[in-house]
Amino acid sequence: MRIDLHTHSRVSDGTDTPSELFEAARLAGVDVVGLTDHDTTDGWDEAYQAAETLGLGLVPGMELSTQHQGHSVHLLAYLHDPTYQPLCEEIDRILEGRDGRVERMVSVLSGLGLPITVEDVLAESADAVSTGRPHVADALVRRGLVLDRDEAFSRFLAWGRPAYVERYAPDLVSTIAMVSAAGGVTVIAHPWGRSGVSRRLDESAFAYLKAQGLSGIEVDHQDHDPAMRVQLEAIAHNLDLVVTGSSDYHGRGKKDHELGVNLTAPEQFEALLERAKAVAAASGRVTPTVVMPR
Ligand code: AMP
Ligand code: ZN
Ligand code: FE
Ligand code: FE
Numbered sequence: 690m691r692i693d694l695h696t697h698s699r700v701s702d703g704t705d706t707p708s709e710l711f712e713a714a715r716l717a718g719v720d721v722v723g724l725t726d727h728d729t730t731d732g733w734d735e736a737y738q739a740a741e742t743l744g745l746g747l748v749p750g751m752e753l754s755t756q757h758q759g760h761s762v763h764l765l766a767y768l769h770d771p772t773y774q775p776l777c778e779e780i781d782r783i784l785e786g787r788d789g790r791v792e793r794m795v796s797v798l799s800g801l802g803l804p805i806t807v808e809d810v811l812a813e814s815a816d817a818v819s820t821g822r823p824h825v826a827d828a829l830v831r832r833g834l835v836l837d838r839d840e841a842f843s844r845f846l847a848w849g850r851p852a853y854v855e856r857y858a859p860d861l862v863s864t865i866a867m868v869s870a871a872g873g874v875t876v877i878a879h880p881w882g883r884s885g886v887s888r889r890l891d892e893s894a895f896a897y898l899k900a901q902g903l904s905g906i907e908v909d910h911q912d913h914d915p916a917m918r919v920q921l922e923a924i925a926h927n928l929d930l931v932v933t934g935s936s937d938y939h940g941r942g943k944k945d946h947e948l949g950v951n952l953t954a955p956e957q958f959e960a961l962l963e964r965a966k967a968v969a970a971a972s973g974r975v976t977p978t979v980v981m982p983r
Contacts, residue, residue: 690982692953694723694748694961695765695878695907695935697942698736699816701726702823704940706816710948711739713940717948720982721746721958723767723935728753728783729818730771737980744983752878753783757861761848762877762890764864765907765933768965769873770974776871779859786857787819794825797852798845803834822846823942838942862901869902872974874965876905876933881921882912892924899928904964909934909951931961 697703698710705713707724714722722745724736733749740747750767769776795807809828814820826841835841845852865875877898880890890898895906908921909932925932934951937943953961962979969976 690720690746690955690958691718691949692721692723692746692955692958693719693935693938693949693951694721694750694767694876694933694953694958695725695752695910696722696938696948697726697752697940698724698732699940700729700732701817701819702814702821702939702942704942707732707735708739710938710940711736711743711745713938714745714948715743719745719949721748722948723748723750723765725750725752725765725767727751727819727821728780728787731818733771733977740980745980746982747980749977750873753864754856754858755861755864756858757890761858762861763879763882764861764868765876765878766868766871766873767876767961768969768976768979769868769871770972770976771871773867773871773974776867779864779867782857783859784819787821790854790856791820791825793854794822794846794852797854798825798829801845801851803829803832803845805829805832805834823939825852827942837944839944862898865898865902869968870972870974872969872972872976874904874961874968875902876907876931876961877903878907879910879912879937880906881917882910892927895924895930896928899930902968903930904968905931905933905957905961907935908932909953910937911945911950931964932957933961 698707805828813827814824826838829835933953936950
Protein backbone atom coordinates (compact mmCIF):
# COMPACT_ATOMS: atom_id res chain seq x y z
CA MET A 690 0.00 0.00 0.00
CA ARG A 691 1.42 3.39 -1.05
CA ILE A 692 0.56 6.07 1.50
CA ASP A 693 1.23 9.82 1.03
CA LEU A 694 0.13 11.83 4.06
CA HIS A 695 0.74 15.50 3.15
CA THR A 696 -0.82 17.17 0.07
CA HIS A 697 -2.36 20.53 -0.84
CA SER A 698 -5.23 21.34 -3.19
CA ARG A 699 -6.54 24.59 -4.68
CA VAL A 700 -8.59 25.02 -1.51
CA SER A 701 -5.31 26.36 -0.11
CA ASP A 702 -2.22 26.93 -2.26
CA GLY A 703 -2.01 23.81 -4.44
CA THR A 704 -3.01 23.98 -8.10
CA ASP A 705 -5.32 20.89 -8.32
CA THR A 706 -8.90 20.72 -7.12
CA PRO A 707 -9.33 17.92 -4.55
CA SER A 708 -10.85 15.75 -7.34
CA GLU A 709 -7.91 16.44 -9.65
CA LEU A 710 -5.53 15.65 -6.81
CA PHE A 711 -7.15 12.23 -6.29
CA GLU A 712 -7.07 11.54 -10.05
CA ALA A 713 -3.36 12.43 -10.00
CA ALA A 714 -2.87 10.11 -7.01
CA ARG A 715 -4.47 7.26 -8.94
CA LEU A 716 -2.14 7.91 -11.89
CA ALA A 717 0.86 8.05 -9.54
CA GLY A 718 -0.10 4.73 -7.96
CA VAL A 719 -0.76 6.27 -4.55
CA ASP A 720 -3.43 4.32 -2.61
CA VAL A 721 -3.96 6.53 0.44
CA VAL A 722 -3.88 10.33 0.42
CA GLY A 723 -3.70 12.67 3.39
CA LEU A 724 -5.30 15.95 2.31
CA THR A 725 -3.67 18.64 4.45
CA ASP A 726 -4.56 22.04 3.08
CA HIS A 727 -3.26 25.03 5.03
CA ASP A 728 -5.64 26.27 7.73
CA THR A 729 -8.80 24.72 6.30
CA THR A 730 -10.87 21.54 6.07
CA ASP A 731 -13.04 22.89 3.25
CA GLY A 732 -11.59 20.39 0.75
CA TRP A 733 -12.67 17.36 2.79
CA ASP A 734 -16.14 16.86 1.28
CA GLU A 735 -14.89 16.81 -2.29
CA ALA A 736 -11.98 14.57 -1.23
CA TYR A 737 -14.37 12.04 0.35
CA GLN A 738 -16.37 11.94 -2.90
CA ALA A 739 -13.28 11.57 -5.07
CA ALA A 740 -11.80 8.86 -2.82
CA GLU A 741 -15.09 6.96 -2.96
CA THR A 742 -15.36 7.29 -6.75
CA LEU A 743 -11.79 6.14 -7.40
CA GLY A 744 -11.59 3.53 -4.63
CA LEU A 745 -8.67 5.34 -2.98
CA GLY A 746 -7.99 5.90 0.70
CA LEU A 747 -8.32 9.25 2.45
CA VAL A 748 -7.00 10.64 5.72
CA PRO A 749 -8.57 14.09 6.19
CA GLY A 750 -6.17 16.57 7.73
CA MET A 751 -4.84 20.11 7.76
CA GLU A 752 -1.46 21.89 8.03
CA LEU A 753 -1.02 24.78 10.45
CA SER A 754 1.93 27.17 10.62
CA THR A 755 2.72 27.62 14.31
CA GLN A 756 5.52 29.18 16.32
CA HIS A 757 7.70 27.59 18.96
CA GLN A 758 10.24 29.63 20.91
CA GLY A 759 10.32 32.27 18.21
CA HIS A 760 10.68 29.83 15.32
CA SER A 761 8.22 28.74 12.67
CA VAL A 762 7.08 25.10 12.93
CA HIS A 763 4.53 23.49 10.61
CA LEU A 764 2.10 21.11 12.26
CA LEU A 765 0.03 18.45 10.50
CA ALA A 766 -3.29 17.62 12.15
CA TYR A 767 -5.23 14.51 11.14
CA LEU A 768 -8.71 13.26 11.87
CA HIS A 769 -9.83 16.04 14.21
CA ASP A 770 -13.42 17.19 14.59
CA PRO A 771 -13.56 20.16 12.18
CA THR A 772 -16.42 21.73 14.16
CA TYR A 773 -14.46 21.99 17.45
CA GLN A 774 -15.08 25.61 18.36
CA PRO A 775 -11.74 26.68 19.92
CA LEU A 776 -9.89 25.36 16.87
CA CYS A 777 -12.32 27.12 14.50
CA GLU A 778 -11.71 30.38 16.36
CA GLU A 779 -7.93 29.90 16.10
CA ILE A 780 -8.27 29.26 12.35
CA ASP A 781 -10.28 32.47 12.01
CA ARG A 782 -7.42 34.40 13.66
CA ILE A 783 -4.94 32.77 11.26
CA LEU A 784 -7.07 33.65 8.22
CA GLU A 785 -7.37 37.26 9.40
CA GLY A 786 -3.58 37.44 9.72
CA ARG A 787 -3.21 36.07 6.18
CA ASP A 788 -5.62 38.62 4.71
CA GLY A 789 -3.89 41.49 6.48
CA ARG A 790 -0.50 40.83 4.98
CA VAL A 791 -1.44 40.64 1.27
CA GLU A 792 -1.63 44.41 0.98
CA ARG A 793 1.73 44.81 2.75
CA MET A 794 3.47 42.32 0.45
CA VAL A 795 1.98 44.02 -2.62
CA SER A 796 3.12 47.43 -1.45
CA VAL A 797 6.68 46.22 -0.76
CA LEU A 798 6.79 44.57 -4.19
CA SER A 799 5.53 47.74 -5.88
CA GLY A 800 8.28 49.65 -4.10
CA LEU A 801 10.78 47.20 -5.59
CA GLY A 802 9.50 47.99 -9.08
CA LEU A 803 7.20 44.95 -9.35
CA PRO A 804 3.81 46.43 -10.17
CA ILE A 805 1.15 43.97 -8.99
CA THR A 806 -2.13 44.80 -7.25
CA VAL A 807 -4.08 43.20 -4.42
CA GLU A 808 -6.73 42.34 -7.05
CA ASP A 809 -4.10 40.43 -9.08
CA VAL A 810 -3.26 38.35 -6.02
CA LEU A 811 -6.87 37.74 -5.01
CA ALA A 812 -7.63 36.59 -8.57
CA GLU A 813 -5.00 33.85 -8.08
CA SER A 814 -6.53 32.69 -4.79
CA ALA A 815 -10.15 32.89 -5.98
CA ASP A 816 -10.79 29.15 -5.36
CA ALA A 817 -8.92 29.13 -2.06
CA VAL A 818 -10.14 29.77 1.46
CA SER A 819 -7.23 32.13 2.09
CA THR A 820 -4.40 33.87 0.31
CA GLY A 821 -0.78 32.87 0.74
CA ARG A 822 2.63 33.76 -0.61
CA PRO A 823 2.26 31.20 -3.43
CA HIS A 824 -0.67 33.25 -4.77
CA VAL A 825 1.45 36.40 -4.67
CA ALA A 826 4.07 34.40 -6.59
CA ASP A 827 1.42 33.34 -9.14
CA ALA A 828 0.44 36.98 -9.67
CA LEU A 829 4.09 37.86 -10.34
CA VAL A 830 4.31 34.96 -12.81
CA ARG A 831 1.14 36.02 -14.62
CA ARG A 832 2.52 39.56 -15.01
CA GLY A 833 5.70 38.08 -16.47
CA LEU A 834 7.82 39.45 -13.63
CA VAL A 835 9.23 36.07 -12.60
CA LEU A 836 9.38 32.66 -14.26
CA ASP A 837 7.78 30.51 -11.56
CA ARG A 838 6.93 30.25 -7.86
CA ASP A 839 10.48 29.13 -7.05
CA GLU A 840 11.98 32.30 -8.50
CA ALA A 841 9.40 34.46 -6.72
CA PHE A 842 10.26 32.83 -3.39
CA SER A 843 14.01 32.80 -3.77
CA ARG A 844 14.18 36.43 -4.89
CA PHE A 845 11.37 38.09 -2.95
CA LEU A 846 9.02 36.05 -0.77
CA ALA A 847 11.07 33.59 1.27
CA TRP A 848 12.04 34.41 4.83
CA GLY A 849 14.93 36.90 4.73
CA ARG A 850 14.01 38.17 1.27
CA PRO A 851 12.78 41.77 0.76
CA ALA A 852 9.04 41.13 0.37
CA TYR A 853 8.76 38.64 3.25
CA VAL A 854 6.03 39.71 5.67
CA GLU A 855 5.31 37.96 8.99
CA ARG A 856 1.84 36.75 9.77
CA TYR A 857 0.07 35.65 12.90
CA ALA A 858 0.95 32.08 13.93
CA PRO A 859 -0.45 30.32 17.02
CA ASP A 860 1.77 28.70 19.62
CA LEU A 861 2.85 25.13 18.74
CA VAL A 862 2.20 23.53 22.13
CA SER A 863 -1.24 25.13 22.50
CA THR A 864 -2.10 24.05 18.98
CA ILE A 865 -1.10 20.43 19.68
CA ALA A 866 -3.34 20.55 22.75
CA MET A 867 -6.20 22.08 20.78
CA VAL A 868 -6.03 19.48 18.00
CA SER A 869 -5.92 16.71 20.64
CA ALA A 870 -8.99 18.19 22.32
CA ALA A 871 -10.64 18.13 18.89
CA GLY A 872 -9.90 14.38 18.74
CA GLY A 873 -7.08 14.62 16.17
CA VAL A 874 -3.46 13.48 16.06
CA THR A 875 -0.52 15.75 15.28
CA VAL A 876 2.72 15.25 13.35
CA ILE A 877 5.51 17.85 13.01
CA ALA A 878 5.85 18.59 9.28
CA HIS A 879 9.37 18.73 7.75
CA PRO A 880 10.93 19.70 11.12
CA TRP A 881 14.39 20.32 9.69
CA GLY A 882 13.12 21.75 6.43
CA ARG A 883 13.58 25.16 4.95
CA SER A 884 10.25 26.53 6.20
CA GLY A 885 11.47 29.96 7.07
CA VAL A 886 13.45 30.17 10.26
CA SER A 887 12.82 26.76 11.75
CA ARG A 888 15.60 25.85 14.12
CA ARG A 889 16.56 22.21 14.44
CA LEU A 890 14.16 20.72 16.95
CA ASP A 891 16.38 18.22 18.78
CA GLU A 892 15.57 15.01 20.65
CA SER A 893 14.82 16.76 23.94
CA ALA A 894 12.51 19.19 22.15
CA PHE A 895 10.66 16.28 20.54
CA ALA A 896 10.48 14.49 23.91
CA TYR A 897 8.83 17.57 25.38
CA LEU A 898 6.40 17.86 22.43
CA LYS A 899 5.51 14.19 22.77
CA ALA A 900 4.65 14.79 26.43
CA GLN A 901 2.37 17.60 25.19
CA GLY A 902 0.51 15.15 22.94
CA LEU A 903 2.53 14.96 19.71
CA SER A 904 2.14 11.65 17.83
CA GLY A 905 4.67 11.74 15.01
CA ILE A 906 7.45 13.25 12.94
CA GLU A 907 7.39 13.72 9.17
CA VAL A 908 10.81 12.26 8.41
CA ASP A 909 10.71 11.49 4.69
CA HIS A 910 10.22 14.89 3.05
CA GLN A 911 12.01 16.57 0.15
CA ASP A 912 13.43 19.24 2.47
CA HIS A 913 15.39 16.56 4.37
CA ASP A 914 18.60 15.07 2.95
CA PRO A 915 19.43 11.39 3.59
CA ALA A 916 21.54 12.14 6.70
CA MET A 917 18.74 14.20 8.27
CA ARG A 918 16.28 11.38 7.59
CA VAL A 919 18.51 8.88 9.38
CA GLN A 920 18.88 11.17 12.41
CA LEU A 921 15.20 12.06 12.60
CA GLU A 922 14.21 8.41 12.28
CA ALA A 923 16.49 7.55 15.21
CA ILE A 924 14.89 10.28 17.32
CA ALA A 925 11.41 9.04 16.44
CA HIS A 926 12.46 5.49 17.28
CA ASN A 927 13.94 6.49 20.66
CA LEU A 928 10.84 8.43 21.61
CA ASP A 929 8.28 6.02 20.17
CA LEU A 930 6.92 8.63 17.77
CA VAL A 931 5.30 7.62 14.47
CA VAL A 932 7.45 8.19 11.35
CA THR A 933 5.64 9.56 8.31
CA GLY A 934 6.73 10.25 4.75
CA SER A 935 4.96 12.38 2.20
CA SER A 936 5.25 14.50 -0.92
CA ASP A 937 3.90 17.88 0.30
CA TYR A 938 2.38 17.94 -3.20
CA HIS A 939 1.16 21.35 -4.46
CA GLY A 940 0.23 20.35 -8.03
CA ARG A 941 2.22 22.45 -10.50
CA GLY A 942 3.05 24.87 -7.69
CA LYS A 943 6.08 23.12 -6.25
CA LYS A 944 8.83 21.32 -8.14
CA ASP A 945 10.16 17.91 -7.01
CA HIS A 946 7.14 17.28 -4.82
CA GLU A 947 5.29 14.79 -7.05
CA LEU A 948 2.67 12.61 -5.39
CA GLY A 949 4.25 9.50 -3.86
CA VAL A 950 7.82 10.88 -3.99
CA ASN A 951 8.03 9.94 -0.28
CA LEU A 952 5.77 7.41 1.41
CA THR A 953 4.61 6.39 4.89
CA ALA A 954 5.25 2.74 5.77
CA PRO A 955 2.01 0.76 6.26
CA GLU A 956 2.93 -0.24 9.84
CA GLN A 957 3.62 3.41 10.73
CA PHE A 958 0.26 4.34 9.19
CA GLU A 959 -1.41 1.67 11.34
CA ALA A 960 0.35 3.09 14.41
CA LEU A 961 -0.87 6.59 13.57
CA LEU A 962 -4.45 5.34 13.18
CA GLU A 963 -4.19 3.53 16.53
CA ARG A 964 -3.14 6.76 18.22
CA ALA A 965 -5.90 8.62 16.44
CA LYS A 966 -8.44 6.18 17.83
CA ALA A 967 -7.13 6.65 21.37
CA VAL A 968 -7.03 10.47 21.10
CA ALA A 969 -10.53 10.57 19.59
CA ALA A 970 -11.92 8.39 22.38
CA ALA A 971 -10.27 10.54 25.07
CA SER A 972 -11.60 13.74 23.49
CA GLY A 973 -15.22 12.66 23.38
CA ARG A 974 -15.55 14.41 20.00
CA VAL A 975 -17.15 13.00 16.87
CA THR A 976 -14.20 12.60 14.51
CA PRO A 977 -14.15 12.01 10.74
CA THR A 978 -13.67 8.54 9.28
CA VAL A 979 -10.60 7.23 7.49
CA VAL A 980 -11.38 5.83 4.04
CA MET A 981 -9.39 2.69 3.25
CA PRO A 982 -8.60 1.91 -0.40
CA ARG A 983 -10.64 -0.73 -2.23
P1 AMP B 1 2.37 31.20 3.47
O1 AMP B 1 1.52 30.12 4.07
O2 AMP B 1 1.56 32.22 2.79
O3 AMP B 1 3.37 31.77 4.42
O4 AMP B 1 3.19 30.49 2.31
C1 AMP B 1 3.89 29.32 2.59
C2 AMP B 1 3.72 28.35 1.45
O5 AMP B 1 4.63 28.69 0.43
C3 AMP B 1 4.02 26.92 1.84
O6 AMP B 1 2.93 26.11 1.47
C4 AMP B 1 5.16 26.50 1.00
O7 AMP B 1 4.93 25.23 0.47
C5 AMP B 1 5.17 27.50 -0.13
N1 AMP B 1 6.54 27.70 -0.59
C6 AMP B 1 7.61 28.00 0.17
N2 AMP B 1 8.72 28.09 -0.62
C7 AMP B 1 8.32 27.82 -1.90
C8 AMP B 1 9.00 27.73 -3.17
N3 AMP B 1 10.31 27.96 -3.27
N4 AMP B 1 8.26 27.42 -4.25
C9 AMP B 1 6.95 27.19 -4.16
N5 AMP B 1 6.26 27.27 -3.00
C10 AMP B 1 6.93 27.56 -1.88
ZN1 ZN C 1 1.53 25.25 0.74
FE1 FE D 1 4.81 23.09 5.41
FE1 FE E 1 2.66 21.60 3.15
